[in-house]
Amino acid sequence: MTSVTDSLANGRPMLYTAYEMNRRAGAPVVAASELTARALHALPAPLAKAAGVRHVRAACDILAKARPTHDRPEFGIDAVRVGDRDVQVVEQPTLTTPFATLLHFAKPSAPPQPRVLVVGPMSGHFTTLIRPTIRTLLSDHDVHVIDWHNARDVPAEHGPFGLDEYIEHVMEALRSLGPDTHVVAVCQPAVPVLSAVALLAEADDPAQPRSVTLMAGPVDTRVNPNRVNTAAATRPITWYERRVVDTVPRRYAGAGRRVYPGVVQLTAFMSMNTTRHLTAHARMYRDLVAGNEAAAATTRAFYDEYGAVMDVPAEFYLETVARIFQQHDFATGRFTWRGRPVDPGAIRDTALLTVEGANDDICSPGQTEAAHQLCTGIPAERKRHHLQDGVGHYGVFSGSRWEAEVYPVLREFVESARAPERTARIG
Incomplete structure (x- = not known):
């Protein structure tokens, strides 16, 4: 499967194509995780508190949101x-x-x-x-x-x-x-x-x-x-122009505009501090398993915002x-x-x-x-x-x-x- 990383490495101007292929390929896993998480959250208390259920539910909660979004979040300052x-x-x-x-x-x-x-x-x-x-x-x-x-x-x-x-x-x-x-x-x-x-x-x-x-x-x-x-x-600047710039596809309002896709920047930021991001997700997993919803919600809110990307x-x-x-x-x-x-x-x-x-x-x-x-x-x-x-x-x-x-x-x-x-x- 072609990935965004592969596209960058090979210098092919297929960033949007590679990203959206990956997104479509992963959609069934995301959907299944979301449905499973909902079902497990709906279990009665005795079953919901079982160790195995808590671990699976936490994993599904994380997988269901493990993808970038492209719509601006609300500021939410009321x-x-x-x-x-x-x-x-x-x-x-x-x-x-x-x-x-x-x-x-x-x-x-x-x-x-x-x-x-x-x-x-x-x-x-x-x-x-x-x-x-x-x-x-x-x-x-x-x-x-x-x-x-x-x-x-x-x-x-x-x-x-x-x-x-x-x-x-x-x-x-x-x-x-x-x-x-x-x-x-x-x-x-x-x-x-x-x-x-x-x-x-x-x-x-x-x-x-x-x-x-x-x-x-x-x-x-x-x-x-x-x-x-x-x-x-x-x-050289030509490297950036060839490898990390792409054209907006026809289905978007900005069709034909040349952009630096936000998902490329997100990938770069994440790769700079891979250990820190993995540690944060492991901590969120442990908090969800332990029922520490407030701490897990704080981490999730950060990554919901961090994963909302825009093209430049x-x-x-x-x-x-x-x-x-x-x-x-x-x-x-x-x-x-x-x-x-x-x-x-x-x-x-x-x-x-x-x-x-x-x-x-x-x-x-x-x-x-x-x-x-x-x-x-x-x-x-x-x-x-x-x-x-x-x-x-x-x-x-x-x-x-x-x-x-x-x-x-x-x-x-x-x-x-x-x-x-x-x-x-x-x-």
């Missing part, structure tokens, strides 16, 4: 704690393009709070993956989020989507929100977000944000390179690999937007915070902090760097350390970022 009370949260789309929706997580009964634009990665997962970041921010901020669309659902007639279009989306979101906005870039969008801020600054646009926070983003991957950086640098426009994926991970255009001052040079030194009125995880094996410590050396126009007193001990990549923006140690730093930074007087321009 209320948050603001001060000493719970307030309702309502999702409101405020700006929509074929490739993204600007969502406002409105809190009608909350007092005025600092306005924050959250920009998440376009890297094979839906923006709902950073739900923990958004939920925590909502307690103290008026939160807006760019919710990227699945590229396989975007008709080809809407044209390509590369780094230029991504940067333009960030600028348009900031212009829509207006002055006094703070922007938070989570992971991958560090360079495009900083580029958008630099372009607004160079134009003296009133939409320049008060502050920008870059969280575990690859500003300069030459610093402390890891295996992700090494892998990206050792293969091929232009954006290939340009990111080539310009950020291989050529280091931004770090070396050669980055452009629609042919115009992008100068991070033009940023003078926006405060800068960078956050990194000490154990991050995807974006190594130092790669995000490099932004400080590039943003020469920001006074030192308006720059801050935070290195979080004891966390890897995802711990920077989710989990207990994010909530207890990273978020207080970000919150204090946003509160302290005052709008300075505009620096007079000469010439």
Whole structure:
């Protein structure tokens, strides 16, 4: 049977075909597991508690969900704690393009709070993956989020989507929100977000944000390179174009669009930490057998979200690999937007915070902090760097350390970022 891994190894542009063949082949096993699990859950208590039944039921529960999905999960944030009370949260789309929706997580009964634009990665997962970041921010901020669309659902007639279009989306979101906005870039969008801020600054646009926070983003991957950086640098861009880019099949709305399939990114992420993922599933199995439903549900919720994948426009994926991970255009001052040079030194009125995880094996410590050396126009007193001990990549923006140690730093930074007087321009 042809597999996605085989297709990658052999360099055949059959990713969609191989994946969907595997999916169809595995469908009977998934269906049988789901039916068996339902039947075993319906058994009366004495039988349901038998050791053999509990083991089979746990295995079937896991197998029934052991496959990727392709629909965006719900954010599911209906209320948050603001001060000493719970307030309702309502999702409101405020700006929509074929490739993204600007969502406002409105809190009608909350007092005025600092306005924050959250920009998440376009890297094979839906923006709902950073739900923990958004939920925590909502307690103290008026939160807006760019919710990227699945590229396989975007008709080809809407044209390509590369780094230029991504940067333009960030600028348009900031212009829509207006002055006094703070922007938070989570992971991958560090360079495009900083580029958008630099372009607004160079134009003296009133939409320049008060502050920008870059969280575990690859500003300069030459610093402390890891295996992700090494892998990206050792293969020509033509390798990626031939082997991990495919065309959306006719049965989808985006038929004919070239994409980096989300399932390929999921496979890559899973293979980077195979032992950790196997251990997590073994733990979930033991929790299900023992009847520890709460712990099992927490693990399952993570993998339900992790397994929800979206396709990425091929232009954006290939340009990111080539310009950020291989050529280091931004770090070396050669980055452009629609042919115009992008100068991070033009940023003078926006405060800068960078956050990194000490154990991050995807974006190594130092790669995000490099932004400080590039943003020469920001006074030192308006720059801050935070290195979080004891966390890897995802711990920077989710989990207990994010909530207890990273978020207080970000919150204090946003509160302290005052709008300075505009620096007079000469010439």
